[in-house]
Amino acid sequence: MQSRQSKIITNATSYFMSQYTKHYLHVEKPSLGLPPPPENKKYLLYIHVPFCTMFCPYCSFNKFTYTKEAALIYYRHLREEILHVKELGYDFNYLVIGGGTPLIDEEELITTIELVRKLFSIEHVSCESDPNHINPKTVLQLDGLVDRLSIGVQTFDDTLLKKLGRYEKFGSGEEVYAKIASMLGILPITSVDLIFNFPTQTEEGLIHDLETLKKLSPEQTSVYPLMTSSLVKNSVKKTLGEFSLENEFTFFSTIKKSLKELYPARHGWSFSKESDLIIDEYIIDNEEYVGVGSGSFSFLKDTLYLNEFALDKYATLIQEKSSAITKERTFPANSQMYYRLMVDLFNGTLSKKKFTAMFGQSINDTLGKELMLLKFAKAIKENKENITTTDYGDYLFLVMMKEFYMGMDRIRNEARKNLIL
Ligand SMILES: C[S@@+](CC[C@H](N)C(=O)[O-])C[C@H]1O[C@@H](n2cnc3c(N)ncnc32)[C@H](O)[C@@H]1O
Ligand code: SF4
Incomplete structure (x- = not known):
């Protein structure tokens, strides 16, 4: 059974994540x-x-x-x-x-x-x-x-x-x-x-x-x-x-x-x-990937690229220019750090060394407040090298990842408007 306190923290996290993805996950x-x-x-x-x-x-x-x-x-x-x-x-x-x-x-x-x-x-x-x-x-x-x-x-x-x-x-x-x-x-x-x-x-x-x-x-x-x-x-x-x-x-x-x-x-x-x-x-x-086909995503460096969703338009774009990418969105550095925190802890462990190598700053200096809140929620443990999740943290990061996926669905929703299936 989930305790009342952890239910409150889960709901707050879910709400925060949905607001966050609403703000960031648009590709226009x-x-x-x-x-x-x-x-x-x-x-x-x-x-x-x-x-x-x-x-x-x-x-x-x-x-x-x-x-x-x-x-x-x-x-x-x-x-x-x-x-x-x-x-x-x-x-x-x-x-x-x-x-x-x-x-x-x-x-x-x-x-x-x-x-x-x-x-x-x-x-x-x-x-x-x-x-x-x-x-x-x-x-x-x-x-x-x-x-x-x-x-x-x-x-x-x-x-x-x-x-x-x-x-x-x-x-x-x-x-x-x-x-x-x-x-x-x-x-x-x-x-x-x-x-x-x-x-x-x-x-x-x-x-x-x-x-x-x-x-x-x-x-x-x-x-x-x-x-x-x-x-x-x-x-x-x-x-x-x-x-x-x-x-x-x-x-x-x-x-x-x-x-x-x-x-x-x-x-x-x-x-x-x-x-x-x-x-x-x-x-x-994967930190970076290229997607091909209708409705696929690519993510390179700091930018998300969106391929055309409609089959007829996809075909026309390939015939015209061999590429079906239509839109993109570049993310600011702090959102990439949040993303890394979420993905690595969803998988159970965040390496501090890897984080510093990626962003040129330590996680304790850049996301210190967030780590404090996660510790307060009993979601993470920390040692010199790594941050790892507790049992409750495993669930909390699953909730965040779910919200992220649903945020990606918002992009799909926007792109699929007026499509004939
Ligand atoms: C895109 S589907 C393709 C699988 C294959 N076409 C099939 O139906 O067996 C890949 C997987 O995503 C998962 N999936 C799809 N929609 C989901 C949802 N709304 N919630 C959770 N998992 C989902 C399912 O487990 C599914 O097998
Ligand atoms: S609609 Fe069903 S069969 Fe088609 S991809 Fe989704 S899960 Fe698979």
């Missing part, structure tokens, strides 16, 4: 595109594949109804955009492919990964999938191309799956379990995505999901708290019921306790059997 300035990169630097490349055969009520990612023809045109343009980034001089060691449903057209996906591997110094490839595109024959084709496949399961509970519309599309909890069991071990890492704190979800329901996950035993898992930005609030309410934060703290503690033994390495809401295997969300883990 027209952009001329990505700057040339510095020499010898390797970045993360994110590819967005915005097609789905169904739309889940909680999902705010940029997506459109799949047709074979639209996907073929899209993948062709995507490869043009990738070649353009190569011409600008960028190099990448990480490739993350997300969606939507990247494997919706596996041949096009494979051609695209092969191109990226040929053009850049890629060391790791991570790709998302729904449970319908993971039969062993398909996954075997990815062997040697993809190191990590993360599969959206969300829950093994049939009642919830029916409400989400996923039961009809992807099968019952048992069927999804069997599909994953049949492909485990083909690729170096399989990760399972779950969501917790769905309206009507009980502690017993959550424990059942966690026990099923552990029995399946993939190398990694991400267990996301349900995020209900304004983009999805109404559809969540209509399909699942009224959303509440009442159980979130208790459920997160249950998850940490339940997964601790099998998955000792934790990065925020991602858990791994081995600590060096974690490849997390590109927005969270």
